[in-house]
Amino acid sequence: MTNPTAAELIARSNRLGSDPRVTNYAGGNTSAKGTETDPVTGEPVELMWVKGSGGDLGTLTEPGLAVLRLDRMRALTNVYPGVEREDEMVAAFDYTLHGKGGAAPSIDTAMHGLVDAAHVDHLHPDSGIAIATAKDGEKLTKKAFGNKVVWVDWRRPGFQLGLDIAAIKEKNPKAIGCILGGHGITAWGETSDEAEKNSLWIIKTAEDYIAAKGKKAPFGRAVTKNAALPQDERRTKAAALAATIRGIASHDRPMVGHFTDSDEVLEFLASANAPKLAKLGTSCPDHFLRTKVKPLLLDVPANASVEKSIERLKELHDEYRKDYTAYYNKHATDDSPEIRGADPLIVLIPGVGMFSYGANKQTARVASEFYVNAINVMRGAEALSTYAPISDAEKFRIEYWALEEAKLQRMPKPKSHATRIALVTGAASGIGKAIATRLAADGACVIIADLDLEKAQAAAAEIGNSDVAIGLKVNVTDAAAIERMVQDALLAFGGIDIVVNNAGVSLSKPLLETTEQDWDFQHDIMAKGSFLVSKATAPVLIEQAMGGDVIYISSKNSVFAGPNNIAYSATKADQAHQVRLLAVELGEHGVKVNGINPDGVVRGSGIFAAGWGANRAKTYGVEEEDLGKFYAQRTILKREVLPENVANAVSVLTGPDLSHTTGLHIPVDAGVAAAFLR
Structure with a gap:
């Protein structure tokens, strides 16, 4: 049963964490102190519940709390070896834990435990950080808050900062909190409600002060040549640049992307001071750990051609890498972790918007949210004073902190398809849906492309949220519709790595009953459709x-001459040879092209449900419900082929173990001797 104090803390944390004005995703931490009965002694013991390392306030639950014995935690002051060795105190927190389970204590634990208040909130509100990063932040703190809020000079989070805040609270009994230079705010109270009220008062007072006292154009004049393009035009241009920018962000390691053209971003990029402010970088540690110390800003007019923009982006990428490497070399010491990559995580395109990148879609999206936070911070600081983030040296100390490196090393090993983005056509049901489901389970982001948008979106929702899967409408016989789908996919995830040509249809008829319309219908969807999808996605790859990988879901009928099947089998043979042709053509770009030849997949198949099954059952003289068993009995293994069996083959072909395989057709037919490849 959850302790009432802990339950109250979780409720407060969830309220604070669900408001973006209060703190960013996974940013800040909260705590509460109370008593429980020690199960060993039977005596009351004073405890502290505090959000653990890596958690998120908005979604915090009991397992996300670290629970410490307060007497032992405060006794650590007796063994504190000084600021030069303060990192050792994080490991010491483990010896103060109460009970078992719970989260690992974070670096901010001392801030909560050493401050003499029952409830403490440490948050990263834009308005608070704006004052914290203003050049004269200490004076502004006094003007905005009087003696209720005290300024604390920048110090890296840790045990010493906890001691500093504890001392400030003791010296300022009327204070309800403090502004942490370059970082955020901390507030406290004797009750949970009081702490929350104080936190919100600091945030609101800072907002009101900026609104009342700040300049009306903190970013300077609007630059006409960088004004936002019309929505359709900027999204078209963003999609045209997406592949180039993802390649830039993924030079050292693959990344997933996110695009935003929010008003805050477009306003900032159209301002005269954007280049200067972007170069200064972010300040709050939570911000630059997600966004890198500074973004890459394209410096050509908004209406510049795509070709000119791409050319300049590649030049700026070279400059960015040199600059970041110089930053690393300047500040690295003998015991610093190795450089983690010199590519930008935020790329700003005036008139168009912002691309952000991460190891998965959620991380990329959150990086975007953090840079919007940083824009808001810069706006507030510039409105009141001059934006003055912490120094590059201090940023480096946090970015390459041994404790941060240890946190990264504790992260679980990535799944086989992590950072990969898969586009699957005909994916709302049957084989396509099974493929998309499997690739998502392997760690990929997936685009469910289907003629039926509602079914595509429903299938995507079954697989996961929009950070994992999206549903898009496409008619694979329509080149313009395919281009729109590819554009939407690029804006959703930043790129494409895997293309699965699965969309299909079939009519089972003998030669003399097959009409020209029957022939064109099947060839348009499968042969022409696969060609059009491959043509539209190859430039991205x-x-x-x-x-990258291009997969064709062909058929054993591409090599097996079955009865009453002229149009379907011919178009499958067309697809099979497209595999060979494209393997040769795209190989120089590192793109593998392979095919899969399933036997008839009855269960879950949209094709079979639409009449193909009834026709094939009639051809073979069996009941339709027995068709799967019939197919199984004619195979060597006597096994029915299911959508998941085809999905398994796609997973293997696109995974890390077949990195040197292209131009291959894999039979997934349980063994049909007549379809053996020769």
């Missing part, structure tokens, strides 16, 4: 320079 090539421009990213990250390799």
Whole structure:
């Protein structure tokens, strides 16, 4: 049963964490002190519940809390070896834990335990950080808050900062909190409600002060040549640049992307001071750990051609890498972790918007949210004073902190398809849905493309939220519709790595009953459709320079001459040879092209449900419900082929173990001797 104090803390944390004005995703921490009965002694013991390392306030639950014995935690002051060795105190927190389970204590634990208040909130509100990063932040703190809020000079989070805040609270009994230079705010109270009230008062007072006292144009004049393009135009241009930018962000390691053209971003990029402010970088540690110390800002007019923009982006990428490497070399010491990559995580395109990148879609999206936070911070600081983030040296100390490196090393090993983005056509049901489901389970982001938008979106929702899967409408016989789908996919995830040509249809008729319309219908969807999808996505795969996979779901009928099947089998043979042709053509770009030849997949198949099954059952003289068993009995293994069996083959072909395989057709037919490849 949850302790009432802990339950109250969780409720307060969830309220604070669900408001973006209060703190960013996974940012800040909260705590509460109370008593429980020690199960060993039977005596009351004073405890502290505090949000653990890596948690998120908005979604915090009891397992996300670290529970410490307060007497032992405060006794650590007796063994504190000084600021030069304060990192050792994080490991010491483990010896103060109460009970078992719970989260690992974070670096901010001392801030909560050493401050003499029952409830403490440490938050990262934009308005608070704006004052914290203003050049004269200490004076502004006094003007905005009087003696209720005290300024604390920048110090890296840790045990010493906890001691500093504890001392300030003791010296300022009327204070309800403090502004942490370059960082955020901390507030306290004797009750949970009081702490929350004080936190919100600091945030609101800072907002009101900025609104009342700040300049009306903190970013300077609007630059006409960088004004936002019309929505359709900027999204078209963003999609045209997406593959290039993802390749830039993924030079050292593959990344997933996110695009935003929010008003805050477009306003900032159209301002005269954007280049200067972007170069200064972010300040709050939570911000730059997600966004890198500074973004890459394209410096050509908004209406510049795509070709000119791409050319300049590549030049700026070279400059960015040199600059970041110099930053690393300047500040690294003998015991610093190795450089983690010199590519930008935020790329700003005036008139168009912002691309952000991460190891998965959620991380990329959150990085975007953090840079919007940083824009708001810069706006507030510039409105009141001059934006003055912490120094590059201090940023480096946090970015390459041994404790931060240890946190990264504790992260679980990535799944086989992590950072990969898969586009699957005909994916709302049957084989396509099974493929998308499997690739998502392997760690990929997936685009469910289907003629039926509602079914595509429903299938995507079954697989996961929009950070994992999205549903898009496409008619694979329509080149313009395919281009729109590819554009939407690029804006959703930043790129494409895997293309699965699965969309299909079939009519089972003998030669003399097959009409010209029957022939065109099947060839348009499968042969022409696969060609059009491959043609539309190949430029993305090539421009990213990250390799990739194109998979054709062909059929054992591409090599097996079954009865009453002229149009279907001929178009499958067309697809099968497209595999060979494209394997040769795209190989120089590191793109593998392979095919899968299933036997008839009855269960879950949209094709079979639409009449193909009834026709094939009639051809073979069996009941339709027995068709799967019939197919199984004619195979060597006597096994029915299911959608999941095809999905397994796609997973293997696109995974890390077959990195040197292209131009291959894999039979997934339980063994049909007549369809053996020769």
